[in-house]
Amino acid sequence: MSINSINTNSGAMIALQNLNNTSSDLRTVQQRISTGKKVGSAKDNGAIWAMSKTQSATAQSLNAVKDSLQRGQSTIDVALAAGDTITDLLGKMKEKALAASDTSLNSASFNALKSDFDSLRQQITKAAENSKFNGVSLVGASAKALVFLANADGAALTVNAQTLTVGGLGLSATPTFTSASSAKTMIATIDKAIGTATNKLAALGTSSVGLDTHLTFVGKLQDSLTAGVGNLVDADLAKESAKLQALQTKQQLGVQALSIANQSTQSLLSLFR
Known part of the structure; x- marks a missing residue:
């Protein structure tokens, strides 16, 4: 059973991790679209x-x-x-x-x-x-x-x-x-x-x-x-465009999930009323 704590919000941390991963993937896709390359530098591959x-x-x-x-x-x-x-x-x-x-x-x-x-x-x-x-x-x-x-x-x-x-x-x-x-x-x-x-x-x-x-x-x-x-090295722009749409939607959902997780601690206040 999870511990109800105002110091540690596990749900918010997980939501934030997923949101950061999505943002990182989104930056990668945007770079590929803007440069037209999936391998633009040595650090890519x-x-x-x-x-x-x-x-x-x-x-x-x-x-x-x-x-x-x-x-x-x-x-x-x-x-x-x-x-x-x-x-x-x-x-x-x-x-x-x-x-x-x-x-x-x-x-x-x-x-x-x-x-x-x-x-x-x-x-x-x-x-x-x-x-x-x-x-x-x-x-x-x-x-x-x-x-x-x-x-x-x-x-x-x-x-x-x-x-x-x-x-x-x-x-x-x-x-x-x-x-x-x-x-x-x-x-x-x-x-x-x-x-x-x-x-x-x-x-x-x-x-x-x-x-x-x-x-x-x-x-x-x-x-x-x-x-x-x-x-x-060239990016498949049709594929990257579709992926961009999916990641933008995923990012919006991630923001909402993080918002919900942050609000969950507010329910603890009802225990002290």
């Missing part, structure tokens, strides 16, 4: 928080990988644009050489064709040397293999240089012709140079596709990591 921070760092670092791959795409695009120009110039050079191989031409016409041929050759050099993105070229005389980031661990993707200078196309430093017969010989030389140029451009195209594919993969990987972190 140390293991999950640490895991989410690690995965978030990995996802964020992939931005650098995407930047590197996009820079690689741009570098290759510039090189391909130069390559298209160079193949067009080679086609025109072949046309000039073929025209110059006509033995019925007079000297003036021959010399005009030769001059055009030499001018086209010089344009090839200019196109190759000016094909730079961010100061880097894949087809110029100083071209070298470029290394781009592949993942968050620092692994790399390599794109090999494809030199499209006059020398890189297998032509002599100053390819030209001085007669109809040498012009005819030059046709085969230019054909070979065209074949070399198209093969090198095909290799660059393959590299570009590789970068595109890997960039798409990195984007999907980053999205998956971000979604995974969300699964670990």
Whole structure:
């Protein structure tokens, strides 16, 4: 049998404990709703928080990988644009050489064709040397293999240089012709140079596709990591909203229960009347 005492009110203490627990749960739910996270700091769940921070760092670092791959795409695009120009110039050079191989031409016409041929050759050099993105070229005389980031661990993707200078196309430093017969010989030389140029451009195209594919993969990987972190730390707002309503009702009932428990000692006064 419980003791009737004005010093110790067990009912009020129990009601107060329950009310404090409800208030604590209510603060937790309100924090989750306001932040949108069920794990907002290490004290909420140390293991999950640490895991989410690690995965978030990995996802964020992939931005650098995407930047590197996009820079690689741009570098290759510039090189391909130069390559298209160079193949067009080679086609025109072949046309000039073929025209110059006509033995019925007079000297003036021959010399005009030769001059055009030499001018086209010089344009090839200019196109190759000016094909730079961010100061880097894949087809110029100083071209070298470029290394781009592949993942968050620092692994790399390599794109090999494809030199499209006059020398890189297998032509002599100053390819030209001085007669109809040498012009005819030059046709085969230019054909070979065209074949070399198209093969090198095909290799660059393959590299570009590789970068595109890997960039798409990195984007999907980053999205998956971000979604995974969300699964670990994000709060279910629909669930938390329902819980908030329940806790608010429970808190009101707890206040009433505490009020009733506090009033119970008033009944002792009737014993002294």
